[in-house]
Amino acid sequence: xxxxxxxxxxxxxxxxxxxxxxxxxxxxxxxxxxxxxxxxxxxxxxxxxxxxxxxxxxxxxxxxxxxxxxxxxxxxxxxxxxxxxxxxxxxxxxxxxxxxxxxxxxxxxxxxxxxxxxxxxx
Amino acid sequence: xxxxxxxxxxxxxxxxxxxxxxxxxxxxxxxxxxxxxxxxxxxxxxxxxxxxxxxxxxxxxxxxxxxxxxxxxxxxxxxxxxxxxxxxxxxxxxxxxxxxxxxxxxxxxxxxxxxxxxxxxxxxxxxxxxxxxxxxxxxxxxxxxxxxxxxxxxxxxxxxxxxxxxxx
Numbered sequence: 001x002x003x004x005x006x007x008x009x010x011x012x013x014x015x016x017x018x019x020x021x022x023x024x025x026x027x028x029x030x031x032x033x034x035x036x037x038x039x040x041x042x043x044x045x046x047x048x049x050x051x052x053x054x055x056x057x058x059x060x061x062x063x064x065x066x067x068x069x070x071x072x073x074x075x076x077x078x079x080x081x082x083x084x085x086x087x088x089x090x091x092x093x094x095x096x097x098x099x100x101x102x103x104x105x106x107x108x109x110x111x112x113x114x115x116x117x118x119x120x121x122x
Numbered sequence: 123x124x125x126x127x128x129x130x131x132x133x134x135x136x137x138x139x140x141x142x143x144x145x146x147x148x149x150x151x152x153x154x155x156x157x158x159x160x161x162x163x164x165x166x167x168x169x170x171x172x173x174x175x176x177x178x179x180x181x182x183x184x185x186x187x188x189x190x191x192x193x194x195x196x197x198x199x200x201x202x203x204x205x206x207x208x209x210x211x212x213x214x215x216x217x218x219x220x221x222x223x224x225x226x227x228x229x230x231x232x233x234x235x236x237x238x239x240x241x242x243x244x245x246x247x248x249x250x251x252x253x254x255x256x257x258x259x260x261x262x263x264x265x266x267x268x269x270x271x272x273x274x275x276x277x278x279x280x281x282x283x284x285x286x287x288x289x290x
Binding site: 011012013014015016019020021022023024025028081082084094 | 128131132135149150151152154158159161162164165166168240241249
C-alpha cells in the first residue's frame with residue numbers, strides 16, 4: 001500500500017495555568033495534519049494472540065520537515081511523541097515508536113510503528 | 123472520590139513546586155510543574171522522565187461509618203536516565219533528589235487539607251471548598267528498579283477522604 005495519504009492527529013497546545021486540563025475536566029481540541037505520501041511496509045498487519053494489530057508506516061522526511069516548520073515543533077521526535085495518533089481510513093492508530101533513517105546526517109524517511117485500538121483486538 | 127483525587131494532586135503539585143521550582147515538564151507546549159495524573163493525560167507510550175506520574179490504583183470504601191470513608195491508593199512513579207553530559211552516571215543522585223522531594227512534600231505537616239471541588243472550575247474560575255478534609259499517610263517507597271540506563275521507583279501513599287452526600 002504505497003503513495004497514500006493519512007492524517008496525523010495532534011492535540012492543540014495546553015492552556016497555561018489551567019488546572020482543569022490537568023484534572024481531566026477539560027479536553028484539548030485536536031487538529032488533523034495531512035501526511036502524504038506514506039507507505040505501509042506490509043499489506044497485512046502484524047498480529048499476535050492477545051495483542052493489538054501493528055502496522056509499520058514510512059513517511060517522507062520532507063513532509064515531516066514541513067510540519068515542523070509550520071507548527072514550531074523543535075524536532076520530529078517531539079512531534080510524534082505529542083501526537084495523539086495517525087488517522088487512517090477513519091481508524092485512529094496509536095504511535096508506538098518513531099525512528100528515522102539518515103543519509104549524510106539528514107533524515108530521508110521516518111518509520112512509525114502504529115498500534116490498532118485495543119477495542120479491535122481479537 | 124474524584125474530588126479527593128483532584129485535591130490530593132493539586133496539593134502535591136503545589137508543594138513540589140515550592141520545594142524545587144526548577145523541576146518542570148513540557149506538556150503539549152506548556153511548561154508546568156513536573157507532576158501529572160496518567161489517567162488525565164493523552165494515552166502515550168512515552169515515559170516522562172524526571173517527573174512524578176500519579177496513578178490511582180487501589181480503592182476501599184468503609185460504609186460502617188455515618189459518612190462513608192474512602193481509602194484510595196495512589197501510586198507515584200518517577201524515573202531518570204541521569205544527565206547525558208555526565209554519561210548517566212549521576213542517575214542515582216537524581217533519583218535520590220526526587221526521593222527527597224517526594225518524601226518532604228508528603229511528609230510535611232499538615233498531612234491533611236480541605237477537600238475542593240474542581241468540577242465547575244475553568245480558566246480563571248476558582249474551585250469550591252467542600253465540607254470535609256482529605257488525609258494521607260506517609261509514603262511507602264518501593265525498591266528502585268533498573269531498565270537499561272533508566273532508574274525508576276514507585277512510591278505508594280494512602281489517601282483517605284469522607285464521601286459527602288451527592289459526591290462522585
